Amino acid sequence: MSPLVVAAIDCGTNSIRLYVARATAAGLVELHREMRIVRLGEGVDATREFAAAALDRVGAALDEYVSTALELGATRVRMVATSAARDVANRDAFLDLTAAALGRITPGARAEVIAGTEEAELSYRGATAGLAVADPALVVDLGGGSTELVVGSGGAVAHAYSADIGCVRITERALATDPPTALEVADALSHIDAALDAATAVAPLDGVRTWIGVAGTFTTLAALARGLAEYDPALIHGSRVPLDDLIGLCRRLVGMTAAERLALGPMHPGRADVIGGGALVAMRLAERLAAVGVTELIVSERDILDGVAMGLAEPAN
Numbered sequence: 001m002s003p004l005v006v007a008a009i010d011c012g013t014n015s016i017r018l019y020v021a022r023a024t025a026a027g028l029v030e031l032h033r034e035m036r037i038v039r040l041g042e043g044v045d046a047t048r049e050f051a052a053a054a055l056d057r058v059g060a061a062l063d064e065y066v067s068t069a070l071e072l073g074a075t076r077v078r079m080v081a082t083s084a085a086r087d088v089a090n091r092d093a094f095l096d097l098t099a100a101a102l103g104r105i106t107p108g109a110r111a112e113v114i115a116g117t118e119e120a121e122l123s124y125r126g127a128t129a130g131l132a133v134a135d136p137a138l139v140v141d142l143g144g145g146s147t148e149l150v151v152g153s154g155g156a157v158a159h160a161y162s163a164d165i166g167c168v169r170i171t172e173r174a175l176a177t178d179p180p181t182a183l184e185v186a187d188a189l190s191h192i193d194a195a196l197d198a199a200t201a202v203a204p205l206d207g208v209r210t211w212i213g214v215a216g217t218f219t220t221l222a223a224l225a226r227g228l229a230e231y232d233p234a235l236i237h238g239s240r241v242p243l244d245d246l247i248g249l250c251r252r253l254v255g256m257t258a259a260e261r262l263a264l265g266p267m268h269p270g271r272a273d274v275i276g277g278g279a280l281v282a283m284r285l286a287e288r289l290a291a292v293g294v295t296e297l298i299v300s301e302r303d304i305l306d307g308v309a310m311g312l313a314e315p316a317n
Helices: 050-071 093-100 118-128 168-173 184-204 218-224 245-255 259-262 274-289 306-314
Strands: 005-011 013-026 026-038 076-081 139-143 148-155 156-163 210-214 239-242 294-300
Touching: 005 050, 005 306, 013 274, 013 306, 026 274, 026 306, 050 076, 050 093, 050 294, 076 093, 076 306, 118 139, 118 148, 118 156, 118 210, 139 218, 139 274, 148 184, 156 184, 168 184, 168 274, 184 274, 210 274, 218 239, 218 245, 218 274, 218 294, 239 245, 239 306, 245 294, 245 306
Parallel strands: 005 076, 139 210, 210 294
Antiparallel strands: 005 013, 013 026, 139 148, 148 156, 239 294
């Protein structure tokens, strides 16, 4: 009998990502992992609709992802869609597009627009797998349209909250100038502070001993903090960034132009114009966590994709 191969796809506000893995008795063995910037959520905060060009970009990437998964032997697929897909009037157009592609692996499959709480739980499960950390741990998944905060211990989630702040949403809402003005930064921070006040009322930071950051803003910050000339996932996974260093780096990034950020070796071209918004979210989180005694950020390359794939590999599925 051939080993089970699963494909997990995550489509967020800024990027679409694929993870293909073989299920073994010892856990998942990675066969392929890929990310593309597609900006599905471009303009959604203002229009509440997916743009036709954004849907075209997602469709092209998804068709290639499905072909890759089939070539690697995938027989199970799950695609999750997060913040941007919760907010739009033309969501059915997006879902129909995904059904056409995913049906090549599993007839009837299409993207699932998951709630923020499920997104948080999947991110926590994926991020903490294989990491030895002190509990309680806070996992923060900082995406394009939302940021999930999850507090848990021993692999179990205790509190979770999805906040409507992310690198694309904050940039489109407040950071119009390149580089942003002091007034724009202040406006962005007011949005972030209000969202984090609501988030930490549900997922309190008191008692948190470990902070784990996942997704592109955090992995890029870790690469920059390490002074890498180019992005290397093997060097990023499990890396630690002191909070003082993180805060200083975030402030510098916000003050740069997009062109200056793009010139930084590990910066993905599709992230340079929006990472300032993500850096402000990371900075505010770092300040709050420093106040409760946390001293560093641990960055994980494992996240919601891994959580989705782990679920696909379980016998009950």
